[in-house]
Amino acid sequence: MASSEIDALTQALARLPGLGPRSARRAVLHLLKKREASLTPLLHALALVDERLETCSTCGNVDTANPCSICADPRRDSRALCVVEEVADLWALERSRLFPGRFHVLGGRLSALEGIRPEDLTIDALVGRIGQGGIDEVVLAMNATLEGQTTAHYLAERIERFPVRVTQLAHGLPVGGELDYLDEGTLAQALRARRPVA
Amino acid sequence: MASSEIDALTQALARLPGLGPRSARRAVLHLLKKREASLTPLLHALALVDERLETCSTCGNVDTANPCSICADPRRDSRALCVVEEVADLWALERSRLFPGRFHVLGGRLSALEGIRPEDLTIDALVGRIGQGGIDEVVLAMNATLEGQTTAHYLAERIERFPVRVTQLAHGLPVGGELDYLDEGTLAQALRARRPVA
Ligand SMILES: [Zn+2]
Ligand SMILES: [Zn+2]
Numbered sequence: 165m166a167s168s169e170i171d172a173l174t175q176a177l178a179r180l181p182g183l184g185p186r187s188a189r190r191a192v193l194h195l196l197k198k199r200e201a202s203l204t205p206l207l208h209a210l211a212l213v214d215e216r217l218e219t220c221s222t223c224g225n226v227d228t229a230n231p232c233s234i235c236a237d238p239r240r241d242s243r244a245l246c247v248v249e250e251v252a253d254l255w256a257l258e259r260s261r262l263f264p265g266r267f268h269v270l271g272g273r274l275s276a277l278e279g280i281r282p283e284d285l286t287i288d289a290l291v292g293r294i295g296q297g298g299i300d301e302v303v304l305a306m307n308a309t310l311e312g313q314t315t316a317h318y319l320a321e322r323i324e325r326f327p328v329r330v331t332q333l334a335h336g337l338p339v340g341g342e343l344d345y346l347d348e349g350t351l352a353q354a355l356r357a358r359r360p361v362a
Numbered sequence: 363m364a365s366s367e368i369d370a371l372t373q374a375l376a377r378l379p380g381l382g383p384r385s386a387r388r389a390v391l392h393l394l395k396k397r398e399a400s401l402t403p404l405l406h407a408l409a410l411v412d413e414r415l416e417t418c419s420t421c422g423n424v425d426t427a428n429p430c431s432i433c434a435d436p437r438r439d440s441r442a443l444c445v446v447e448e449v450a451d452l453w454a455l456e457r458s459r460l461f462p463g464r465f466h467v468l469g470g471r472l473s474a475l476e477g478i479r480p481e482d483l484t485i486d487a488l489v490g491r492i493g494q495g496g497i498d499e500v501v502l503a504m505n506a507t508l509e510g511q512t513t514a515h516y517l518a519e520r521i522e523r524f525p526v527r528v529t530q531l532a533h534g535l536p537v538g539g540e541l542d543y544l545d546e547g548t549l550a551q552a553l554r555a556r557r558p559v560a
Contacts, residue, residue, distance in 0.1 A: 169407070169411050169415055169426070170411065170424075172403075172407040172410065173404075173407040173410075175403075176400075176403045176404040176407040176408075177378075177404065179399075179403075179404075180375075180389040180393070180400070180404075181389060181392050182380070182381060182388060183378075183380060183385075183389070187379070189450070190379050190380060191380060191381070192411075193448065195411070196411070196415065196424050197448075197449070197469075199412075201377075202374075202378070203411070203412055204412070205370075205373075205374045205377075206371075206374040206375065206377075206378075206408065207405075207408045207409060207412050208374075209367070209370040209371040209373075209374040210371060210374075210404065210405045210408060211405060212367050213367050213368065213390075213393070213401070214401055214405050217394065219394075226368075226394050228367070250391065251394065251395070252388075252391045271395070
């Protein structure tokens, strides 16, 4: 029995969100059965991502270049900075093509439950970017969750000493809603009606 | 945006059973965020499976050697042959350590609905193995599903001209149950009480 190789692959797959040990085993069997149609493309795609993609050291986006194509694009409005929890949120906003500025990815949200503190996120780097000047508006585009809003309030306090307008996405987001799951229309409305943080 | 690499990986993951497009995207983001803890081990495990594992040309098992360790093991009882639908079923039986003989993996089950015909499975190879002689008993260890039982009846007819005892796992398997999902106790009981095909 090829137990060690298969166990290692099963465990690696089982660590993905949405796959438990049982479904990881099913996935491994599928990969073994459909090697050319399934295993080879997955291996190739994963190797390319591993080889080509890196995290932008300015904004935290994931791209084939560092700085990323958004940070490097001179047509983007450098005076507007949109702060998001995760890269997925950045991508959701980019798909909507509604925000002309640049981004800052926190890498998560403050969470007492999960023990995530300010120093676990890229908050110091964000404050550093704003401190360098040249930014007029900071859009806090946190998820409409308790933790997202707690994070937004914390960020608003950290930023209030700078001469920038701090806004957040309009409510109208469904309660408990996560940016990455919203349709573009809802996102567009929320972005258009963004308002100053009280 | 690193869209092509990420899209390719998302699509490759979305093809796995249990992952749709939405959860594949979540998985990709997880892999990008936890590169060292998640992407690197998965890439490594997948590359090892791709490099080391092959399908046994005798029985259809997946192993690091061809013939596989079961086919090559002289302590296995070569007179008993257990026919299973999938490699997963072979592994389930091996985990129970109850069957001392060798295996034959069909690669599926007959299915009018899915258009799977006898020639899509390794039935000719099975008949060939039995025709070579030296086998006393063929255990038809199909799933207790309609399609599994249809396949077992078809196989029993194809095999009846040979001087072998054809048995099948005792009923007592839950109706609709799939071998791979059963606990070892149930499997053990079904194997112990196996009976000749009527
Ligand atoms: Zn960037
Ligand atoms: Zn074999």
